[in-house]
Amino acid sequence: MKELTVAFDYHVDVDRHYYSVPHALVGHAVWARFSATTVEVFFRSERVAAHVRSYQRGAHTTLSEHMPKSHRAHAEWSPKRLIQWGTSIGAHTALSLSTCCAPSPIPSRGIEPAWGS
Numbered sequence: 235m236k237e238l239t240v241a242f243d244y245h246v247d248v249d250r251h252y253y254s255v256p257h258a259l260v261g262h263a264v265w266a267r268f269s270a271t272t273v274e275v276f277f278r279s280e281r282v283a284a285h286v287r288s289y290q291r292g293a294h295t296t297l298s299e300h301m302p303k304s305h306r307a308h309a310e311w312s313p314k315r316l317i318q319w320g321t322s323i324g325a326h327t328a329l330s331l332s333t334c335c336a337p338s339p340i341p342s343r344g345i346e347p348a349w350g351s
Contacts, residue, residue, distance in 0.1 A: 235265050235266065235267045236248070236265065236266050236267075236268075237263055237264070237265055237266075238263070238264055238265070238266050238275075239261065239262070239263055239264075240255055240259045240260050240261060240262050240264055241260070242260055242261075244256070244257040244259065244260055244300055244301070245294060245296070246264060246266055246275060248266055248268055248273055248287075249289070249291075250291040250292060251288050251289065251290060251291060251292075251293055251294075251295065252293070252294045252295070253266075253273050253275065253283065253285045253294075253295050253296075254283065254285075254294070254295065254296040254297050254300040254301070255275050255277075255282055255283045255300055256282055256283070256299075256300050257300060257301060257302045257305075259277055259282065262277060264276060264277045264282070265277075268287060269287065270287065271286065271287050272284065272285070272286065272287055273285045273286075273287050283297070283300065285297075313335040316331055316335055317331050317332050317335060319331075320332075
């Protein structure tokens with residue numbers, strides 16, 4: 235087991251892969267137990283998250299139920315959906331969003347520039 239602090243983005247770092255926990259735990263100390271196939275996170279002896287283990291460094295594993303409601307709303311917007319919305323405004327808006335939402339291995343990260351992130 236390893237003691238970790240929940241980051242502002244409600245993820246904990248296990249070997250440079252980031253796993254979500256309930257957003258209410260931001261800033262709190264939690265304990266992570268991990269095996270070759272599973273990551274479990276505990277707060278005050280209660281399991282608050284369980285994920286399939288990933289060895290992809292720098293990547294995130296996020297469960298929507300761990301997100302605040304406002305983040306869930308953004309997560310529903312894919313780059314394709316955002317560009318379609320831009321098209322309804324005009325061709326230049328669609329082109330701008332197409333450029334801004336460059337392909338990303340993590341779709342939610344690819345649209346961050348459009349949100350001003």
